[in-house]
Amino acid sequence: MTNRKILVFGRMGQLGWELRHKLACLGQVIAVEYPEVDFSKPDAIRNAVRTAAPAVIVNAAAYTAVDKAETEAELAGAINGAAPGVLAEEARRQGSILVHYSTDYVFDGAKQGPYVETDAPHPLNVYGKTKLAGDEAIQAVGGETLILRTSWVYGARGNNFLLTMLRLAKERPELRIVDDQTGAPTSSECVAQATAGILAQLLAPQGGGLQGRSGIYNLTSAGETTWFGFAKALLTQSAEAPGKTAPILIPIKTSEFPRPAKRPANSRLSCQRVEETFGVRMPHWEEALSLVLETLAERVSPGSGNA
Numbered sequence: 276m277t278n279r280k281i282l283v284f285g286r287m288g289q290l291g292w293e294l295r296h297k298l299a300c301l302g303q304v305i306a307v308e309y310p311e312v313d314f315s316k317p318d319a320i321r322n323a324v325r326t327a328a329p330a331v332i333v334n335a336a337a338y339t340a341v342d343k344a345e346t347e348a349e350l351a352g353a354i355n356g357a358a359p360g361v362l363a364e365e366a367r368r369q370g371s372i373l374v375h376y377s378t379d380y381v382f383d384g385a386k387q388g389p390y391v392e393t394d395a396p397h398p399l400n401v402y403g404k405t406k407l408a409g410d411e412a413i414q415a416v417g418g419e420t421l422i423l424r425t426s427w428v429y430g431a432r433g434n435n436f437l438l439t440m441l442r443l444a445k446e447r448p449e450l451r452i453v454d455d456q457t458g459a460p461t462s463s464e465c466v467a468q469a470t471a472g473i474l475a476q477l478l479a480p481q482g483g484g485l486q487g488r489s490g491i492y493n494l495t496s497a498g499e500t501t502w503f504g505f506a507k508a509l510l511t512q513s514a515e516a517p518g519k520t521a522p523i524l525i526p527i528k529t530s531e532f533p534r535p536a537k538r539p540a541n542s543r544l545s546c547q548r549v550e551e552t553f554g555v556r557m558p559h560w561e562e563a564l565s566l567v568l569e570t571l572a573e574r575v576s577p578g579s580g581n582a
């Protein structure tokens with residue numbers, strides 16, 4: 276029986292919460308949260324890693340308030356840009372594997388077609404710039420590191436588009452949703468499950484760690500849609516509020532919904548590299564959406580799906 280430790284940062288975030296559940300069969304999960312460990316304090320990070328002495332560090336902590344980051348660049352930079360570099364140094368120091376998450380927002384969205392890992396980043400907003408700085412800090416340190424780039428993360432809990440839409444659908448007769456940004460809504464559960472699958476390979480007795488496979492891997496749902504398409508699908512599929520009149524959905528342009536941070540028009544990421552390297556199969560976004568909605572429905576009416 277192995278007593279290997281897996282240190283997860285961002286315990287109560289969307290992804291961190293799922294990771295705690297999915298990684299439990301790979302080792303003893305030690306999950307920490309802000310303010311227990313504050314990522315704007317490098318010594319606190321070092322101390323947490325040295326105390327736990329984990330075989331694997333999984334970092335799901337981040338400054339994710341995309342619009343607020345425009346006016347909190349320093350704090351966002353400390354959490355998203357500098358802290359991952361400290362984690363990489365600590366991981367290297369004690370021979371741990373580091374798994375970190377990055378974002379489609381490192382790109383400007385001008386490319387025709389899905390982005391691959393080698394495409395040059397060019398973030399449009401402060402959040403994207405700080406996340407890119409984090410990716411670069413990890414790569415500058417080296418060691419056994421995986422940077423998993425995902426997009427449009429949502430799930431059955433946390434702050435996300437799906438839960439916001441379900442709430443607004445109950446409150447408003449009409450919803451205006453951006454229809455000119457394209458990407459792949461990706462469930463936090465699928466990202467955590469894929470992370471567990473990759474780690475299971477690396478930690479297996481004959482697995483031997485990353486062995487030259489360190490680097491960036493895109494990890495999103497398959498397929499693509501717009502925020503409008505996602506809203507339409509989730510409200511159509513949702514079993515919530517039976518009998519209630521569904522709101523009218525109106526597609527709008529990004530320019531009609533001005534926000535402090537610019538967003539890329541194209542957020543599509545190719546996942547060919549992670550599929551070929553680790554055999555990961557990410558579900559189509561509609562397939563994953565059904566599963567998340569099923570989880571939510573089960574919460575409302577437990578056991579309703581049982582024979």
Ligand SMILES: NC(=O)c1ccc[n+]([C@@H]2O[C@H](COP(=O)([O-])OP(=O)(O)OC[C@H]3O[C@@H](n4cnc5c(N)ncnc54)[C@H](OP(=O)(O)O)[C@@H]3O)[C@@H](O)[C@H]2O)c1
Pocket residue numbers: 285286287288289290291308309310312313314315334335336337338339354376377378379406425426427428429433434
């Ligand atoms: N959400 C998306 O659409 C999306 C898209 C692409 C990539 N990603 C990336 O995926 C990863 C996980 O995102 P998520 O959606 O799970 O984010 P999330 O739900 O916002 O969770 C972020 C976590 O970081 C913690 N945190 C915030 N400030 C901190 C600090 N100063 N020190 C330590 N921890 C702090 C938060 O704690 P509190 O709750 O206490 O603030 C929270 O637990 C991140 O790297 C993010 O950049 C997310």
